[in-house]
Amino acid sequence: xxxxxxxxxxxxxxxxxxxxxxxxxxxxxxxxxxxxxxxxxxxxxxxxxxxxxxxxxxxxxxxxxxxxxxxxxxxxxxxxxxxxxxxxxxxxxxxxxxxxxxxxxxxxxxxxxxxxxxxxxxxxxxxxxxxxxxxxxxxxxxxxxxxxxxxxxxxxxxxxxxxxxxxxxxxxxxxxxxxxxx
Numbered sequence: 001x002x003x004x005x006x007x008x009x010x011x012x013x014x015x016x017x018x019x020x021x022x023x024x025x026x027x028x029x030x031x032x033x034x035x036x037x038x039x040x041x042x043x044x045x046x047x048x049x050x051x052x053x054x055x056x057x058x059x060x061x062x063x064x065x066x067x068x069x070x071x072x073x074x075x076x077x078x079x080x081x082x083x084x085x086x087x088x089x090x091x092x093x094x095x096x097x098x099x100x101x102x103x104x105x106x107x108x109x110x111x112x113x114x115x116x117x118x119x120x121x122x123x124x125x126x127x128x129x130x131x132x133x134x135x136x137x138x139x140x141x142x143x144x145x146x147x148x149x150x151x152x153x154x155x156x157x158x159x160x161x162x163x164x165x166x167x168x169x170x171x172x173x174x175x176x177x178x179x180x181x182x
Contacts, residue, residue, distance in 0.1 A: 002105045002137075004053055005166050011076050014042055026157075027082040033071025035173045039091055044073075054168070061101045061170050065142065069101065069170040077109060077155065080162035084155050086114070088148045093173050099144040101170040104135040107163040111135045113153045135167075 011028035031037055031044035032054060038044070050058070054072060062068055075084070089100055102111075115129040135141060143153070155167075 001053065002164075002166060005074075005105060006076070006164060008051060008053075009074055009076070009166075011074075014044075016040055016042055027084060028076040028078065030074040030076075031072070032074070033173055035071065035093070035175060037071065037073065037091075037093065037173055039089075040087075057103065057168065058170060061103060061140065064140070065099075065101055067099050067101065069099075069172055071171055071173045073169045073171065075167040075169070077107075077162070077165040077167070079164070080158040080160060083157045086152045086154045088116075088152050089143070089169075089171070090148045093176060094148070094171060095174050097145055098148060098171060099142070100148075102135075102141040102143065103168040103170070104139045104141070104165060105137055105168075106165040108134050108136045109155050109162065109165050110158070111141065111153065111155055113151050115151055116149075135165075 009030045011030055013028055014025045015022050016025060025042075029044070030047075032047050032050050034046055034048045036043055036046045050072075054074075058069060058072065077083070089098060111133045113131040113133070114125060117124055117128055133141065
């Protein structure tokens, strides 16, 4: 299954612009869904043509979690240098308290979470609660409720050699006007 996903998904290197400087995202991605998805000012175009294996995995995840998803962000971490920095999946199109099902294939990578500081702490993350979760091949991690509101998460770079890892994040995207009211 890993090899099929690795070779048949149309992986792309995306470029971000921050402070008038561009940089390549330190991982490859692919998007599936009838609606476009924007994060960090990077828009991924709608792609309603799901790969058959991804459609089957979506059905399995929906049956197991008792949730319904209409889109999927695929991430390919090619080695230990690939990562995603601290963030919350809190885009308006995800609605309030989104449910995200994260399915991992391939090499084990560390998934880290940190509690967002209280407003009176002036965005100081020094003493916040942190959680480290190794995501092994076949792991399904659920983020739901106030997770995105209260926490940030990341997959950090690692210092030891790592084989490739694929992460499939199933989610529900709403058209922009509806997202504001959910």
